[in-house]
Amino acid sequence: xxxxxxxxxxxxxxxxxxxxxxxxxxxxxxxxxxxxxxxxxxxxxxxxxxxxxxxxxxxxxxxxxxxxxxxxxxxxxxxxxxxxxxxxxxxxxxxxxxxxxxxxxxxxxxxxxxxxxxxxxxxxxxxxxxxxxxxxxxxxxxxxxxxxxxxxxxxxxxxxxxxxxxxxxxxxxxxxxxxxxxxxxxxxxxxxxxxxxxxxxxxxxxxxxxxxxxxxxxxxxxxxxxxxxxxxxxxxxxxxxxxxxxxxxxxxxxxxxxxxxxxxxxxxxxxxxxxxxxxxxxxxxxxxxxxxxxxxxxxxxxxxxxxxxxxxxxxxxxxxxxxxxxxxxxxxxxxxxxxxxxxxxxxxxxxxxxxxxxxx
Numbered sequence: 014x015x016x017x018x019x020x021x022x023x024x025x026x027x028x029x030x031x032x033x034x035x036x037x038x039x040x041x042x043x044x045x046x047x048x049x050x051x052x053x054x055x056x057x058x059x060x061x062x063x064x065x066x067x068x069x070x071x072x073x074x075x076x077x078x079x080x081x082x083x084x085x086x087x088x089x090x091x092x093x094x095x096x097x098x099x100x101x102x103x104x105x106x107x108x109x110x111x112x113x114x115x116x117x118x119x120x121x122x123x124x125x126x127x128x129x130x131x132x133x134x135x136x137x138x139x140x141x142x143x144x145x146x147x148x149x150x151x152x153x154x155x156x157x158x159x160x161x162x163x164x165x166x167x168x169x170x171x172x173x174x175x176x177x178x179x180x181x182x183x184x185x186x187x188x189x190x191x192x193x194x195x196x197x198x199x200x201x202x203x204x205x206x207x208x209x210x211x212x213x214x215x216x217x218x219x220x221x222x223x224x225x226x227x228x229x230x231x232x233x234x235x236x237x238x239x240x241x242x243x244x245x246x247x248x249x250x251x252x253x254x255x256x257x258x259x260x261x262x263x264x265x266x267x268x269x270x271x272x273x274x275x276x277x278x279x280x281x282x283x284x285x286x287x288x289x290x291x292x293x294x295x296x297x298x299x300x301x302x303x304x305x306x307x308x309x310x311x312x313x314x315x316x317x318x319x320x321x322x323x324x325x326x327x328x329x330x331x332x333x334x335x336x337x338x339x340x341x342x343x344x345x346x347x348x349x350x351x352x353x354x355x356x357x358x359x360x361x362x363x364x365x366x367x368x369x370x371x372x373x
Contacts, residue, residue, distance in 0.1 A: 028301075188231045189275055191266055196223060198266050218258035221245075230263070235281035243285070256282045304336050340367070 023035040038045070049065040200219045204212045225238040241256045260282050265273040308329060315325040331346065340346050345367060357365040 098307060152172075184277060185232050185282075187274065188229055189266075189272070189278075190229055191226075193223065195266065195269070196262070199262055203261075216259060218255045219262075221255065222259055222262065229271070230266075230275065230278055232278070232281060235259075235278050239282055249287070252282055256284060299336075304332065307332050338365075 018039045020037045022089045023037070025033045027033070045067050046066050053066075055062050055064065092278040121130050151345045196219055200215060205217050207215075221241065222238065225241060238259060239256070242252055244254050246255065260279040263275045263279050263282075268274055311320075311325055311328045311332070315322060318326070334340075335346050338346075349365075349367070353365060353367075357363050
């Protein structure tokens with residue numbers, strides 16, 4: 014018996030009073046469409062089984078059912094126990110073989126280690142020419158004078174290195190240089206493909222940076238550049254853009270000169286912290302005067318005959334309801350129905366229920 018597929022049992026409602034289960038067959042069985050199907054039921058190992066026969070006569074169906082039932086008979090319990098015993102004996106035999114192999118492997122490893130320990134020293138050399146053998150230097154053979162000399166040499170090199178002087182003096186005493194060609198090269202690469210307004214801003218920032226630093230990058234020049242930008246520009250956006258240009262140029266010098274000390278000076282080019290004015294009360298979108306103007310416009314339109322009396326009452330009710338409840342006009346108020354208002358008026362406490370699908 015072969016498995017032809019898997020289908021979830023659906024439901025068909027031909028009328029409101031009855032329903033039938035629906036099972037879909039795979040597409041390769043389209044030839045059975047329109048044919049008569051004989052459906053039989055039985056049980057196998059406590060589960061219900063449905064058998065479907067297509068195109069067979071109802072008299073010959075019991076013979077086919079009996080042959081299929083003999084095919085899916087439950088397994089004999091005695092046969093199952095005998096098969097389990099054979100399986101257990103096979104597992105025990107394989108387990109004993111594995112134990113013997115592990116024990117034999119352990120003995121071989123012990124024999125190999127004992128042989129290697131005997132061949133230690135001169136016996137481990139595979140060549141007869143001892144001049145080709147490299148001797149190992151023992152730490153005990155080194156003289157204390159040599160070690161002290163090497164350590165003093167390392168200390169002297171560290172004391173003469175430039176980063177060590179940087180740690181001692183810090184950025185306050187460090188001065189680094191750059192050329193005008195490097196600045197122009199960076200501006201050319203930065204302004205490629207930009208608008209004229211952006212190019213003018215970058216060139217202006219480069220001009221300020223060049224006139225302030227004077228070929229030398231130091232703490233004093235960075236402070237002067239920072240103060241001049243803050244004094245010259247009133248807009249926070251302009252200040253941020255000018256300081257950002259100086260910081261990115263320092264990062265550019267760090268990459269082309271392979272010196273991370275250039276990038277360390279951007280700590281003097283940070284934007285000052287400004288306290289923002291927090292608004293405690295949000296400004297209203299719609300005020301009382303706006304509502305009065307709308308109601309006055311509706312009243313004037315009614316008096317001029319532009320709208321009828323009923324339409325004017327509808328508009329007034331719509332505006333007043335939205336003003337008092339705070340509901341959005343198009344998203345919520347326009348979706349309310351007359352039935353919701355009638356249900357609210359009939360309740361003990363007039364409360365209008367707004368369903369979840371009324372809000373978007």
